[in-house]
Each structure stands twice: as C-alpha cells, then as structure tokens.
Amino acid sequence: MPSALPLADPAPADGLLPASVLEGAGDRRFGVYLHVPFCRVRCGYCDFNTYTSEELRGAKRSDYAGQAIAEVELGAAALAASGLPARAASTVFFGGGTPTLLPVTDLAAMLASVVETWGLEPGAEVTTEANPDSVDLEYLLALRAAGFTRVSFGMQSAVPHVLATLERTHDPERIPLVVAWAREAGLAVSLDLIYGTPGETLADWRTSLDRALAQQPDHLSAYALIVEDGTKLARQIRRGEVAMPDDDLAADMYELADSLLAEAGYEWYEVSNWARAAEQRSQHNLSYWQGHDWWGVGPGAHSHVGGVRWWNVKHPAAYAERILSGVSPAAGRETLDAATRATETVLLRTRIREGLPIAELSASGRTAVAGLIADELVNAAAALRGTVELTLRGRLLADAVVRRLTD
Structure with a gap:
C-alpha cells in the first residue's frame, strides 16, 4: 500500500493561503502538476499514489478529467483570493500513475483548463509521462496538437529479466518505436531508467544505457531503485525471495551511467538527471529543486506556494467527494519555519x-x-x-x- 500522508495542520476548506506567501511571490515561477492516479497493474517496487481498476471503490476514470478541471478552477480562485498576483504557468507536468491511460481528449481538456484559467508563459514546457505500451503515433500526434511539448517514457530497463523483476509490462523492443513516433509528432523525448534492481548486473545496466543512448533522447533520468516499506518488493526481500539491492554495485552503476552519458554528450544538471543541452533540462523539476511555486492537482498531489506546503486526500473516491462538494481536496498543510x-x-x-x-x-x-x-x-x-x-x-x-x- 502507498505510504501514509504526513501529519500536519488541517487545511481550510476554501484553500486560502496565509499572507506570508505574498512575500517574494513575483520572483518565483509558477508550475502546475496534474496527477493521474491510474495504472493497469501495480509494479512491485512502486509506492506512488496509484490505483488499478479493482482499487477504485466506485471512482471512475471517465469522471476524472472533470474533477481535475474543477480543482484547477478552485486553485486559481484560492490564489486570487489570497492576494497573490496572477502568474501564468511556466511549466505543466502530467504524472502518475499512467496519465496516458486516459483518452487523449481528457489530457487535452485538462491542459486547456490550465491555459484558460492560469495561462501559459511563452515557450512553456508541457510534459506528460507515458508507459511505452500506452501510446501510439495517433495518440502522440494528438498530444502535440493539444499543446504538449515533451513526453517522458518509463523505459526503466532494456533487459527482459530486469523488467520482469520490476513487474513492468512493456516489451523493451517497443522503445525505438515510441521514440520515433514522439519525434514524428514533434515532441521532445526523455527516457527514465532505474538501476540496482535485484539480479541486475553491471553488464545488464550497460545494455540498458547503450539502448537508451541509441535513441538519442533529449533528456535522460537514472534513478537508483529504493525499496519502499509496504511494497510487494519489500515483502519479497523480507521473505528472502529476492536479494536486497547492493549499494556498492549501485554506485558502480551510477559511475558507469555518468561516464557513458558524458561520452555521448550529455551533461548532468541534477544528481539523477542529464540533458544534451541546457534548454533540454526538465524545467518543471528544476522549479522544485529551486524552491519555486506549484499547484498539485489530483489525489495525493502535493503543492507548494511561498513556504506553505499541502497535500490532497489520497483515494480517488475521497478526492471526488471533496471536489463534488465544492471544497478543497487538501488533507493537511504546513507552513515551513x-x-x-x-x-x-x-x-x-x-x-x-x-x-x-x-x-x-x-x-x-x-x-x-x-x-x-x-x-x-x-x-x-x-x-x-x-x-x-x-x-x-x-x-x-x-x-x-x-x-x-x-x-
């Protein structure tokens, strides 16, 4: 099961923020994160706030876009009522879960609500995550037509036994196809990799890096596998069914990644992220690391504005109930000292x-x-x-x- 929400103060039903957020607001960028909490299957290592069809308890995927749009409108009203200056979004990021499990028309409608409600800065970065088996050329062309500029594919590995351990369902041979389709659609491409999976060798990791680099992505992320409490993988390790990831091997894998990526012309700009050029860095994630503001839409989504942080109720059914009642879906918040x-x-x-x-x-x-x-x-x-x-x-x-x- 996903990890528990933090303990903090109750969040007001109207979403209003304290006057302290006004200080320096004009110097901070504003981004929007839209969480799509749906997955076909739950991967054994994942503790993100995601739900398969069997776990929705009456919530419907088909209703979700309308609920997210309602939160966008609520958010804009709350920021304005709190006295914050109007700021167009510099970045929009759809994460999950698997955003591309929704019809492309739903993602387009959600993005359109952000544009109509907050506006987009010129040249704004608009990204969606996607599983390689959840999109085709038609879907990617429709994303670009809707205003998306970038797609981040969850490649994770090019080695079948590693993907099997991670319980990823896509065929690694599909990666060149989806990258080619994304390029044909005019989308920038990022590939996400995971290293340190139980049973993965340094040679396996080199294979994944070589296959990823062969696609010449604009951006590449490489994350060490973290065994999170409460996940299926953690239970498997506790029962001795799979080995605990080896920290020394993971360090060797990171050094290999940094070396191969540098040789291929990629520059690290964050501990786990590399890009071919400065303009191809993930501007949305940079806003997180640089302490800017963002509104997180959706079940379990986190937000931050001017040192105030809050997070929404986690289950899609509870989220829908709040939205339909016209109140903030926030479960709690804290003002950072x-x-x-x-x-x-x-x-x-x-x-x-x-x-x-x-x-x-x-x-x-x-x-x-x-x-x-x-x-x-x-x-x-x-x-x-x-x-x-x-x-x-x-x-x-x-x-x-x-x-x-x-x-």
Whole structure:
C-alpha cells in the first residue's frame, strides 16, 4: 500500500493561503502538476499514489478529467483570493500513475483548463509521462496538437529479466518505436531508467544505457531503485525471495551511467538527471529543486506556494467527494519555519549542477565546506567562486554532504 500522508495542520476548506506567501511571490515561477492516479497493474517496487481498476471503490476514470478541471478552477480562485498576483504557468507536468491511460481528449481538456484559467508563459514546457505500451503515433500526434511539448517514457530497463523483476509490462523492443513516433509528432523525448534492481548486473545496466543512448533522447533520468516499506518488493526481500539491492554495485552503476552519458554528450544538471543541452533540462523539476511555486492537482498531489506546503486526500473516491462538494481536496498543510526552509534549500539546491552559494549557508555550514573539499565531495574550484558544487563522489554521497552542511 502507498505510504501514509504526513501529519500536519488541517487545511481550510476554501484553500486560502496565509499572507506570508505574498512575500517574494513575483520572483518565483509558477508550475502546475496534474496527477493521474491510474495504472493497469501495480509494479512491485512502486509506492506512488496509484490505483488499478479493482482499487477504485466506485471512482471512475471517465469522471476524472472533470474533477481535475474543477480543482484547477478552485486553485486559481484560492490564489486570487489570497492576494497573490496572477502568474501564468511556466511549466505543466502530467504524472502518475499512467496519465496516458486516459483518452487523449481528457489530457487535452485538462491542459486547456490550465491555459484558460492560469495561462501559459511563452515557450512553456508541457510534459506528460507515458508507459511505452500506452501510446501510439495517433495518440502522440494528438498530444502535440493539444499543446504538449515533451513526453517522458518509463523505459526503466532494456533487459527482459530486469523488467520482469520490476513487474513492468512493456516489451523493451517497443522503445525505438515510441521514440520515433514522439519525434514524428514533434515532441521532445526523455527516457527514465532505474538501476540496482535485484539480479541486475553491471553488464545488464550497460545494455540498458547503450539502448537508451541509441535513441538519442533529449533528456535522460537514472534513478537508483529504493525499496519502499509496504511494497510487494519489500515483502519479497523480507521473505528472502529476492536479494536486497547492493549499494556498492549501485554506485558502480551510477559511475558507469555518468561516464557513458558524458561520452555521448550529455551533461548532468541534477544528481539523477542529464540533458544534451541546457534548454533540454526538465524545467518543471528544476522549479522544485529551486524552491519555486506549484499547484498539485489530483489525489495525493502535493503543492507548494511561498513556504506553505499541502497535500490532497489520497483515494480517488475521497478526492471526488471533496471536489463534488465544492471544497478543497487538501488533507493537511504546513507552513515551513525559517530553519526548515533553510535546510530544504541546502537539500535541494546542492543536488543541481549550479549548486548553492556558500554565503547562503549557516556559519557552521560554511565552516564544513573545507572538510568536504578535502574529502573530495565538493568541487574546490567552484568553492573558490563561492559555490558548493558536488563532485562525482559528492553526488554519490549527497545525503551525507547535506547533513554536514546543515549540522
């Protein structure tokens, strides 16, 4: 089962935000995340807020687009009533779940509601995630016609036994097809990979990297498999049915990815993300790491505006009930204090290539930089320019770097 929601304060039924969010609002970008919580099957490693048909308890996929549109309208009204200046969305991201399980007309209607309600900045990035077996050329052409600019395919691996362990259902041979179709439709392409799956060898991982690079995607993400409590995979490991992922092997896999991607002309810009050029970075995800604002639409979606964070009720049936009652679907929220915001700034901004200005660290954090340079976790030349930038070793030990900078 998916993990529990955080404990926090109740969220107001009207969605109004405190006056504190107004400070600096004009300097922050605004993005919209639309969560589509539906999947054909639940992958054994996944703890995202997703539901198969058997788990919907009366909620209907066919009703979902209308509910999401209603939340977009509620969100715009709440932001305006809170006194925030009108801001067009700089990015829109459809995630899941599998957004492309919905008819393309539903995704188009949801995007149109964002455009009509908030507006889009010129050149705005509009992305949807997609499983390789959930789209065809016609679907991708319709996405582009609706205003989508980018698609992120969940490739995960090119090796059948690895996909089987992950319980991914697509044929790896379909990847070249969907990438070609996306390009024909005029969409930028990102591929998502997972490494460290039980039973996956370094040779297997090289095969997946080679196959991914052969498609010449604009962007590539590579995430280490994390065994989340409550998942089927965690139960399998606990029963001894599959081995626990090997941290040393995962580190070797990350180093191999970074090396092969660099040779192919990709530059890392966040610990788990590489792009062929700066303009092909995921602008939506960069907004998260840089602390900008976003409204999250849908069951379990999280939002953040000016240091206030909230999250929606998780089950689609509970979400539908709130929306139909005309009240905010938020289940709880928290206003981050200065210390928490400072810690999160270090946590997020040290992950990106541009790093974090040393001047923004606490006194103890600034003192820690010298030791991190000595341990080859932080780039010495960047530190001389006044910035904390992770080395390759530092990226592998990013959590430890953050602890030392925030102690």
